[in-house]
Amino acid sequence: xxxxxxxxxxxxxxxxxxxxxxxxxxxxxxxxxxxxxxxxxxxxxxxxxxxxxxxxxxxxxxxxxxxxxxxxxxxxxxxxxxxxxxxxxxxxxxxxxxxxxxxxxxx
Numbered sequence: 001x002x003x004x005x006x007x008x009x010x011x012x013x014x015x016x017x018x019x020x021x022x023x024x025x026x027x028x029x030x031x032x033x034x035x036x037x038x039x040x041x042x043x044x045x046x047x048x049x050x051x052x053x054x055x056x057x058x059x060x061x062x063x064x065x066x067x068x069x070x071x072x073x074x075x076x077x078x079x080x081x082x083x084x085x086x087x088x089x090x091x092x093x094x095x096x097x098x099x100x101x102x103x104x105x106x107x
Contacts, residue, residue, distance in 0.1 A: 001105060002063055002096055003038065004055045009091040012049050015042065018088040019051070026079035033070035038105070049090075056107050060096075 010018045019042075031037075038054040057063040070076050083089065099105045 001099060001107070002057045002059055003098065003105070004057065004063060005052065005095040005097055006054070007050055007052050007093045007095075008089060009047065009050045010088045011090055014086075014088040015049060015051070017086070018083075021082060021086055021088070022079070025082050026076065029073050029075040029079060030070060033066050033073065033076075038107070056105070063096075 034055050038056050040053045041051060043050040043052070055063075057066065
C-alpha cells in the first residue's frame with residue numbers, strides 16, 4: 001500500500017474560496033480517477049492556512065496509472081486552469097508513505 005500525503009498552503013483569507021473552487025470543479029474528476037481520499041483535513045492549529053489530503057494506492061504503478069488518467073481528463077484540466085487563475089495556492093508538499101507493519105490501514 002502506498003499513501004500520497006499532500007499538504008497545501010493557501011494565501012490568508014482564501015481557504016474557503018479555494019476549497020469551494022476545488023469542490024465545484026476538481027473533486028468529481030479526482031474521485032473519478034483516484035477513488036475516495038483516505039482523509040481531507042483542514043489545519044486547526046500549527047501552520048494555519050494549510051490543508052492535507054491523503055490518497056491510497058496499491059503501489060507506485062497504480063498511482064502513476066490513475067494520476068495519468070486524471071491528468072488527461074478535461075474536467076481536471078479545467079480545474080487546474082481555474083485554480084491557477086485564482087492564485088490562492090502558495091505551496092504544495094507531497095510525501096509518498098507506507099504504513100508501519102504494526103499499524104495497517106484497513107481499506
